[in-house]
Amino acid sequence: xxxxxxxxxxxxxxxxxxxxxxxxxxxxxxxxxxxxxxxxxxxxxxxxxxxxxxxxxxxxxxxxxxxxxxxxxxxxxxxxxxxxxxxxxxxxxxxxxxxxxxxxxxxxxxxxxxxxxxxxxxxxxxxxxxxxxxxxxxxxxxxxxxxxxxxxxxxxxxxxxxxxxxxxxxxxxxxxxxxxxxxxxxxxxxxxxxxxxxxxxxxxxxxxxxxxxxxxxxxxxxxxxxxxxx
Amino acid sequence: xxxxxxxxxxxxxxxxxxxxxxxxxxxxxxxxxxxxxxxxxxxxxxxxxxxxxxxxxxxxxxxxxxxxxxxxxxxxxxxxxxxx
Numbered sequence: 001x002x003x004x005x006x007x008x009x010x011x012x013x014x015x016x017x018x019x020x021x022x023x024x025x026x027x028x029x030x031x032x033x034x035x036x037x038x039x040x041x042x043x044x045x046x047x048x049x050x051x052x053x054x055x056x057x058x059x060x061x062x063x064x065x066x067x068x069x070x071x072x073x074x075x076x077x078x079x080x081x082x083x084x085x086x087x088x089x090x091x092x093x094x095x096x097x098x099x100x101x102x103x104x105x106x107x108x109x110x111x112x113x114x115x116x117x118x119x120x121x122x123x124x125x126x127x128x129x130x131x132x133x134x135x136x137x138x139x140x141x142x143x144x145x146x147x148x149x150x151x152x153x154x155x156x157x158x159x160x161x162x163x164x165x166x167x168x169x170x171x172x173x174x175x176x177x178x179x180x181x182x183x184x185x186x187x188x189x190x191x192x193x194x195x196x197x198x199x200x201x202x203x204x205x206x207x208x209x210x211x212x213x214x215x216x217x218x219x220x221x222x223x224x225x226x227x228x229x230x
Numbered sequence: 231x232x233x234x235x236x237x238x239x240x241x242x243x244x245x246x247x248x249x250x251x252x253x254x255x256x257x258x259x260x261x262x263x264x265x266x267x268x269x270x271x272x273x274x275x276x277x278x279x280x281x282x283x284x285x286x287x288x289x290x291x292x293x294x295x296x297x298x299x300x301x302x303x304x305x306x307x308x309x310x311x312x313x314x
Contacts, residue, residue, distance in 0.1 A: 096242040096291045112242045112291045151242065153254055155294055179254040179292070
C-alpha cells in the first residue's frame with residue numbers, strides 16, 4: 001500500500017510491475033541526466049563574461065546533438081517495447097475472477113467450479129480496528145492463490161469504474177456491458193491495496209480493492225468457507 | 231482428448247485465439263450461444279448433449295452471473311435477442 005510522503009511506486013508484487021519499476025528508474029535517470037546537463041549549460045551561458053560574435057555554424061556539434069538524442073530515444077524505446085510485448089504475452093490462467101463495479105462497491109465472482117459471488121464494501125473509518133488502513137480496508141477481500149496466473153474480467157453494473165492495484169501493475173476500466181480482461185501473477189503472498197480509478201459518483205473515493213494472495217491450500221479452504229456462508 | 235477428459239481437466243476458460251484482445255465480451259456471449267445451439271442441435275437429433283458441457287463451463291467462467299441470469303430469463307420468456 002502507499003506510505004505517507006511516498007514519492008516512488010509501491011513495492012512490486014508481480015513480475016510485470018517489477019519490470020515497470022526498473023524501466024521507470026532507467027527512464028527517469030536519463031531525464032535527470034539531461035535536465036542536469038541543460039541546467040548546467042544554461043547557468044554557464046548566463047554567468048560567463050566571454051562572448052563570441054563570429055560563430056556561424058559547426059558540423060561536428062550539430063551531428064553530435066542530433067545523433068546523441070536519437071540514441072538516447074532508442075535506449076528508452078527498446079526496454080519500453082519489450083515490456084509492452086511482455087504484457088501482451090498469451091498466458092494460460094489457472095483461475096478466472098470477475099470484478100464487477102457498482103456504486104459504490106466491488107463484487108467478485110469465482111465461477112470456474114461453483115457459483116461463488118460476494119460483495120466487497122469499504123470498512124467505514126469508525127469501524128476500523130487498530131492497525132487497519134483508513135479508506136483502504138474492505139469487509140471481504142479478493143483472495144487468490146499466490147504464484148498462479150490469474151485472469152480478472154472487469155465490468156460494471158451501472159456507471160464507469162476502474163479496477164486498479166498499483167503494486168500488481170494492474171488497472172482496467174470497468175465499462176457496463178463490456179468485459180475487459182487483465183491478467184497477473186503475484187510473486188509473493190501478501191495483501192495488496194488499490195482504489196477505484198474512474199470517477200463514479202459521490203463515493204468514488206470509498207470503494208477500495210483488496211487482493212490477498214495466499215498459498216493454494218489456504219485459498220481452497222477460504223473458497224470452501226465462503227461457499228458455505230453464501 | 232475426449233470431452234470427458236477435457237472436462238475433468240478443466241481449470242478455467244483457456245486462451246481462445248478468436249478473442250485475443252482485452253475485450254472478452256464476445257467470448258462470453260459466443261460460448262453462451264454455442265452452448266444453447268449445441269444443446270438444441272444435439273437434442274433435435276436425439277443425441278447425448280454431453281459435448282455441449284464444455285461451452286457451459288466456459289461461459290460460466292467468463293460471463294458475469296447477472297448477464298447469464300438475464301439471458302436465461304429472456305430465453306425462458308422467449309425474448310432472447312440472439313439466434314439459437
